[in-house]
Amino acid sequence: MSIQMNAATTSMRELQKKIDIISNNISNVNTTGYKRQEANFSDALVLTIEKQAGLQHEVGRQTPYGLRVGSGAIVSQTSLRTEQGSIQKTDRPLDFMIQGDSGFFRVASEGNIYYTKDGSFQVQPRLNSNQVNLVTSSGDAVLDSNNRPIAFDGDYSDIKADENGTLVISYRDPAKQQTQFQLSIAEINLPNLLEKIGGNRYQLPGTEAQQVANGTLQVVNLAEQNNGAIRINQGSLEMSNVDLTEEMTELIATQRLFQSQGRAISFADDMMGLVNTIKG
Template sequence: MNTSMITASVTMGQLQQKLDTISNNITNSNTTGFKRREATFSDLLFQQVHTQSDLSKEVGRLTPAGLRVGSGARIAQTALRLEQGAIMSTDRELDFAISVRDHFFQVGTIENGQQENRLTRDGAFYFSEDPDNNQLLTIVNSNGDFLLDAEGNRLNVPVNFSKLNLSNTGQLTATLNDGNTVNVGQLSLIRVLKPQLLESVGGNQFRIPDVAALGYQEGDVFEAVAAGESYVTQGALEGSNVDLSREMSELIATQRHYQFNTRAISMADEMSGLVNGLRR
């Protein structure tokens, strides 16, 4: 196959992945706590072709000698961007917004009979009946995953409560119908030091991988936020950090790059047709 065809077709496949990333960002522009991703490119292998064997004839040349024939470009990284989204007031007691860019809520989901802890920035929570005690309500997200406290336990509220309050130290308390208050638990936040290691598991959630297998210590990747250091606002939600105008500009530019590569394939095909049509 023509070298230019190979280069263009390889690059087009990678540009399609960038288009998928951009479309995912645009789709989630109204998703609570969503963090956009950004694709970056790097060159693939290239070959330096020297057509001039007599270097004495290259004296005074300003451009590099020969030709650099590449193999296209590839996606080097699809980086997770943690810029802070806009804080929107909702006045709903189960809506929580994190005001620090590298902090996450910790939620627990049941996988194969075992609890797996995940991270999310989506602070929209709800009440669900505790599966172990019908006199308690447990706080869950839209997927039914449990919001966890600083010890990794569920946050349960008595069914006869009238108000839920979050203190400035991150402590949740419930006011009962009789006026008494009960301690619900300390809201748990995790600070992620290396966000590019997080694995997306869908549902606007992330999983921390096996850091030991990657050659890291846990303290190098994440750490628990100390009790009393609350960066959460009750009655508010964090919006997506997607800038629609920027994403649309990236979309148009990427489509143009894709178009240029399709044109390169067409031109290479036309040139091959001319060569095949030559007659002595």
């Protein structure tokens, strides 16, 4: 009976991981740019029983030789689903969204480069300067196509962006020359390699140069290289791609599976108790 109990225990542990993933999806249903995750399962180690105790002990045997005994199920992979979420129009000049499943804003913090779909940007005054930085809602610097944080004079009057990610900053003084920046966009071809690090941000393992070399990542300047697959919308935000109805349905089904594994442990325990009461 220990085999059945071990298999059920393993499955319960892994099903709890799926429940945690679904719960995280539900809690971020209103988070800007959030991408839902899915848990994929596979069979755990399967033991094939081929060696027999001896022909004299096999009289009347009905089960097949080479009996396969499973050890439960495990979470083999957690997939990041990058399908685009719904569009929320805000008409706010500092709100941007990326149209295209594979496009992410490149942002920087403490010397590290991260990726995000959250385009709810802010302006942050620079210390001892009349300039402001363009930052994310988490305070990370938004990068331009030259891999530098976007900063401009604080007396700006207007910010315009086209679908190619070109920002044009106008100033209150009409005689002052406009400033232009190009948003730096990362096109990520293998989104399942992205690791969540909090703050609605992702990172890739290793260095960015390594990921570019192996084809996982491409740093895109939309003004120079734009086939229309990735575009920028100003005055709009991409909302979460979590479908609350689908997540709740999946949560109920997973909880029922969890309960069934608990009953399997209870049944195995009852049968072990019954065996212990049998006297020779």
